[in-house]
Amino acid sequence: xxHVIKFSELAKALRTASxxxxxxxxxxxxxxxxxxxxxFSTGPKLFGxxxxxxxxxxxxxxxxxxxxxxxxxxxxxxxxxxxxxxxxSTTMDLDMKVVAIxxxxxxxxxxxxxxxxxxxxxxLKRYERKLRFDTIxxxxxxxxxxxxxxxxxxxxxxxxxxxxxxxxxxRFIPSEEKLSLLARLASxxxxxxxxxxxKDKF
Amino acid sequence: xxxxxxxQCNSAMPMKRKVKIDPRIILEREQKKKKKIENELMKLERLxxxxxxxxxxxxxxxxxxxxxxxxxxNTELTREEKLKRFHLEKKWCVYSYKQYKAVCxxxxxxxxxxxxxxxxxxxxxxxxxxxxxxxxPSILSYSKSxxxxxxxxxxxxxxxxxxxxVTKVW
Numbered sequence: 001x002x003h004v005i006k007f008s009e010l011a012k013a014l015r016t017a018s019x020x021x022x023x024x025x026x027x028x029x030x031x032x033x034x035x036x037x038x039x040f041s042t043g044p045k046l047f048g049x050x051x052x053x054x055x056x057x058x059x060x061x062x063x064x065x066x067x068x069x070x071x072x073x074x075x076x077x078x079x080x081x082x083x084x085x086x087x088x089s090t091t092m093d094l095d096m097k098v099v100a101i102x103x104x105x106x107x108x109x110x111x112x113x114x115x116x117x118x119x120x121x122x123x124l125k126r127y128e129r130k131l132r133f134d135t136i137x138x139x140x141x142x143x144x145x146x147x148x149x150x151x152x153x154x155x156x157x158x159x160x161x162x163x164x165x166x167x168x169x170x171r172f173i174p175s176e177e178k179l180s181l182l183a184r185l186a187s188x189x190x191x192x193x194x195x196x197x198x199k200d201k202f
Numbered sequence: 203x204x205x206x207x208x209x210q211c212n213s214a215m216p217m218k219r220k221v222k223i224d225p226r227i228i229l230e231r232e233q234k235k236k237k238k239i240e241n242e243l244m245k246l247e248r249l250x251x252x253x254x255x256x257x258x259x260x261x262x263x264x265x266x267x268x269x270x271x272x273x274x275x276n277t278e279l280t281r282e283e284k285l286k287r288f289h290l291e292k293k294w295c296v297y298s299y300k301q302y303k304a305v306c307x308x309x310x311x312x313x314x315x316x317x318x319x320x321x322x323x324x325x326x327x328x329x330x331x332x333x334x335x336x337x338x339p340s341i342l343s344y345s346k347s348x349x350x351x352x353x354x355x356x357x358x359x360x361x362x363x364x365x366x367x368v369t370k371v372w
Contacts, residue, residue, distance in 0.1 A: 159345035
């Protein structure tokens with residue numbers, strides 16, 4: 001955990017850009033400038049208002065509810081890579097969750113040339129993992145993505161997606177009760193529409 | 203029409219008159235039913251939903267049943283073999299630690315250079331700095347596939363075929 005610079009410490013350097021500027025001047029010039037600032041900043045006679053520094057700083061943007069979706073036909077490679085990315089996220093102090101998603105099987109057939117005669121028949125599973133972030137600073141995210149890109153193993157694809165409820169539904173077993181209730185609701189609405197149609201006729 | 207009149211002649215009971223119900227009452231009844239169903243749905247949502255089983259994690263369950271048949275006795279290793287393995291493990295530890303340090307070094311470099319670049323940009327113009335800090339919505343369409351062992355074959359003839367999704371529908 002201690003091997004990586006914390007971004008929060010560097011942010012202090014960013015805020016005081018003037019400090020960097022000051023360092024490049026000779027000592028005399030530095031003193032002159034700071035003295036000038038002192039005259040202006042503490043002056044109830046001049047302005048009547050004292051504002052502390054660092055309030056109007058532009059805030060760093062954050063990505064919210066972003067998923068990195070990793071796919072692959074070989075789950076050993078995929079699992080080890082997701083473990084590696086989890087360790088990277090802990091070193092960088094990001095709150096990240098790895099979510100395993102049930103694989104999708106597909107039967108793949110190759111045909112002979114100019115015909116639909118089946119040559120080979122494979123049944124392959126495409127395994128999936130999601131790296132889920134709740135909120136993350138934009139700058140940290142680009143660095144995380146760089147590490148991910150440079151260490152991508154063969155046979156693994158990834159894409160960036162925002163969290164969507166419909167995709168999340170795929171993880172869960174749909175309960176029969178819920179489906180029957182929804183069907184009843186739909187039938188009620190249908191009756192309503194039919195009644196209105198009859199009214200329009202008359 | 204003729205059939206219906208024929209039926210009416212045969213029936214013993216007189217036909218019921220259609221009672222005209224007030225449309226407001228119909229609406230009320232409907233709303234009550236709807237509310238009931240919606241309340242039940244809310245209750246179901248509060249319960250925890252069952253996750254689908256993930257295939258990769260399930261294989262251990264099947265093997266546990268057959269574990270008694272499949273276990274083998276461990277052979278005793280010679281002293282040289284043990285030392286060999288011990289030294290190999292040490293070397294591997296050192297190697298993996300170096301890898302980890304390299305990754306950390308890359309991350310540190312990237313953060314440091316990014317911070318320096320942002321500081322320089324701020325000196326140039328505040329507007330661009332504020333823009334640079336904001337999130338990039340076009341990032342969400344980014345995708346990449348892993349490296350391949352060989353470059354793509356020129357003029358490769360793709361075989362005809364089809365993909366059919368056969369995932370189990372629960």
